[in-house]
Amino acid sequence: MNINEFGNEIIKKTDGKVDSIYFVACGGSLVDMYVSKYFLEAESSKISTGLYPANEFDHVVPKKLGKKSIVFVCSHSGSTPESVNAAKIAQEHGAFTVGLTYNPKADLLKYSDEKIVYEWGNEEEVVNNPMAIMLNLTAMILNSVEKYANLDKMEDGFKLIDTVVSRAIDQVHDRTVEFAKKYQNENMFYILGSGPSFGHAYGFAICSLMEMQWLNASAIHSGEYFHGPFEVTDKDVPYIVLESQGRTRPLDERALKFLNKYAGKIEVVDAKELGLDVIDDSVSEYFSPVLFYTILSEYRKQLSIIRQHPLDVRRYMGKVEY
Numbered sequence: 305m306n307i308n309e310f311g312n313e314i315i316k317k318t319d320g321k322v323d324s325i326y327f328v329a330c331g332g333s334l335v336d337m338y339v340s341k342y343f344l345e346a347e348s349s350k351i352s353t354g355l356y357p358a359n360e361f362d363h364v365v366p367k368k369l370g371k372k373s374i375v376f377v378c379s380h381s382g383s384t385p386e387s388v389n390a391a392k393i394a395q396e397h398g399a400f401t402v403g404l405t406y407n408p409k410a411d412l413l414k415y416s417d418e419k420i421v422y423e424w425g426n427e428e429e430v431v432n433n434p435m436a437i438m439l440n441l442t443a444m445i446l447n448s449v450e451k452y453a454n455l456d457k458m459e460d461g462f463k464l465i466d467t468v469v470s471r472a473i474d475q476v477h478d479r480t481v482e483f484a485k486k487y488q489n490e491n492m493f494y495i496l497g498s499g500p501s502f503g504h505a506y507g508f509a510i511c512s513l514m515e516m517q518w519l520n521a522s523a524i525h526s527g528e529y530f531h532g533p534f535e536v537t538d539k540d541v542p543y544i545v546l547e548s549q550g551r552t553r554p555l556d557e558r559a560l561k562f563l564n565k566y567a568g569k570i571e572v573v574d575a576k577e578l579g580l581d582v583i584d585d586s587v588s589e590y591f592s593p594v595l596f597y598t599i600l601s602e603y604r605k606q607l608s609i610i611r612q613h614p615l616d617v618r619r620y621m622g623k624v625e626y
Contacts, residue, residue, distance in 0.1 A: 340376070350450045430466060543563055
């Protein structure tokens with residue numbers, strides 16, 4: 305997949321006249337978008353942005369949505385009704401829609417001005433997964449509108465991230481097996497993260513643990529931990545801390561310092577330890593969730609094996625009316 309070609313096409317078709325970019329999806333696809341939304345908020349002075357669960361977007365359409373808007377809509381199957389409808393609504397408002405799916409025959413593509421069918425299945429090749437694709441395209445669009453000083457460093461990061469992820473998978477194998485053995489009988493997990501990685505703290509909670517393992521879980525922003533959630537800290541409940549690379553790392557470190565003193569069950573997934581510091585400091589934080597997605601997938605895989613609960617087992621999703 306040549307992301308530059310997609311990016312250049314989007315820039316050409318929108319003629320650089322972009323004042324807003326919206327990210328719309330459901331579940332794991334919405335999680336994949338979080339870093340791109342965060343990136344725009346942190347780096348753009350001209351482009352407004354928003355991250356929407358598709359069903360909310362369908363019911364509460366942003367007032368600013370219009371001909372100067374780009375709307376990214378992602379659905380792995382390409383048939384999620386709320387997401388397909390969101391793309392239709394975006395087009396009806398004159399927005400330029402970018403549809404991302406794994407399915408080349410997806411309904412979503414009927415309402416997509418730019419159609420991206422991504423690759424899937426190889427956990428060591430992440431540059432062609434939707435999270436990385438959208439981040440890459442968002443950086444290109446930002447640069448076309450107002451110039452992004454670190455675009456070259458971002459491009460270098462995309463050249464390095466697959467190698468970082470591949471090495472990290474080998475690095476964490478033994479610890480993921482131990483994690484599964486240690487926590488196989490737990491029923492509640494708290495996941496802490498910050499910055500662009502908070503989206504994946506949320507995603508690991510709702511998708512990997514709640515959906516795929518039927519376990520109770522809650523995502524807590526590291527910066528909010530001391531403003532309420534830390535009161536439930538004790539020795540009995542497991543905490544998973546995503547220690548990011550970048551500007552919000554001190555938030556994670558502060559929470560971890562407290563947990564090491566008052567909690568008893570702590571698992572740390574440290575982006576720096578896993579090699580992300582080979583990417584330039586000016587952009588490395590945006591690659592933290594790309595790394596965390598694959599590494600936490602290793603955690604959930606080992607947990608599913610030892611609990612004998614396959615990741616694709618569902619009791620409601622696709623089985624009952626909702």
